Structure formats: C-alpha cells, structure tokens
Amino acid sequence: MPELPEVETIARGLRAYLLNKQILDVHCHYLPILCQDPEVFERALVGQKFEEIKRRGKYLFLMLSNFISVVVHLRMTGQLRLVDRDREVDKHTHLEIMLDGDPKKLIYRDVRKFGRLELTGPCGYTEFIQRKKLGPDAMETSPEELHRRFTGTRRNLKAVLMDQSVIAGLGNIYTDEILFHQKLSPLKKANTLTEDGTYSLLKTIKEVLLAAILKSGTTVSDYIGAFGQEGSYQGSLLIYGQEGKPCPCCGRSIEKMRVAGRGTYICSHCQRI
DNA sequence: CTGTTTACCTGGGGGC
C-alpha cells in the first residue's frame, strides 16, 4: 500500500532517471486506468519531455514540457517502474511509455487495477488540489494548521489522520505506527488534543515518515520502487501487522480491531484514551 | 456534519 514514503521513494527514482527524456510512444493495455480518452492521453504525451516530478500526499505529478501533467495515484497495488525497453510485460502491466533513444521504458503495473492516471491542463496543479480537496502534505504541515483542523471536527484521530483533506500522505500502516509511537488511542477525539499534544503528534508524524523514506518505504506485499527495489521499513514496524505479538513497550498482547472502517492494530494498555 | 456501506479489483489464506 503505497503511502507518502513509498510515493516519495518512487518520485526520487523517477526524477533520477526521467528528467529531460522525451516520450516516443505510449501503449495502454487496460483503458479504465486512464481518466481521459486514450487518444487524448497519447496525443498529450508523445513528443514531450519530463520537466519536473512533484509529489503531494500520495499523488505524483509528472510535469511535461507542454505544461500538461500526468497525475498518478497508485491506490493499493500500483507500481511505476523503469524497466528494459525490450522486456516483455505481464498481464498486470497496463501502460508502457517508451522513451526516445533510451534503453528503458516507464511502465505502470497494478494487480488490483484501482490506480488512476489523469491529465491536468496548464497550471493544473493548483486546480487539481482544490478539486480533490487535498490537504497540505504531511511533511509540510504546520502544527497551527493541524491543530486548527483538529478543533473543527468531532471525529477520532484514526479517521482524521487518514483523511487526505486534513493531512495528505498517511494511510493505514503509518497512521497506526504514528499513533502507537505517540501512545495515542485511534479512538481519541481529535478535538480533545491540546496544542502541545498536536505539536508533539506532528513531530512524530514527520519523524516516522522521514525514517521510512530513509529506508525506501515499507514492502509488505506489492510495493516496490521505480527500479524494482523493495523497501525495508517493514523491519521497523512496531504495531502494524503485529496482532498477538507482545507490545514492544509493555509486553501485553497487541490487538486488532476495526476503527473508521479499517483494520487497526493497537496496544490497548499503552494507547488508552 | 458524521458515520456506514458499497463499488472498484485480484490474490492469498482459511475452512472443508
């Protein structure tokens, strides 16, 4: 499940290889992943160069020399990879972008087919973010802004941290990890956090995400980076996926429950409300 | 506003 650290790792990989390379051709094998008509998509890309690659939350923006951006969301199992140009692709590879005079091609692979690629017009970055109601990136959020958003809701911390319009980039895995690091219950109401508590929570959010970025993300099932490399933060997970194992803090058994519609791992002793 | 449910998909695991 690509969350902020995994998307950031992919962005860095693509940036290192793709910038200033020109698109020769585009082949899409499964049309529903495209938000636009395939001919429109192809026409927008062919002949353009990759000028810049941005990330906000879990969205990637591949910005082209014609000012059009390809916005990619990997959802659950999406992968963006650079592979050898002549490599045969499998049945889960839905898009191939060939590069002019280059030994590699960019492919989009997605077992569950939930991911989407969408074009935005010139200056489309701001418009896209407003349209999706995407909140500030988790690594860029200020404590004042987060606290203001917390005070305006009656929802619990799990629901609020996973809400991309509040803070962009956290998914199920890192939300559980962050709440455990902070010894906060996922059921605690966000509006009961003090200013200091919010400050401390945001500090942990950034620390956990940065630590995961430095380990190239978390590979639990499908995630791999742009060059096919696995992440290694799964070795640092303290709570996610650890049902029945002893809490690293107090030794009591880690429980799994459902919060805000998601499988949620907690130590009910350390994370009391 | 808030919470719940469903849809979108496939592969993997449990039960038998």
Place this chain on the structure above:
DNA sequence: TGCCCCCAGGTAAACA
C-alpha cells in the same frame, strides 16, 4: 487438489 468465501485497503459516491 480444489472450491467457496472472506479479507486486504485508497478513494468516491450513495445513503442514513
């Protein structure tokens, strides 16, 4: 070996 059922979760939309 195989079949059925359920589960995993990011987002959007429908609904109570």
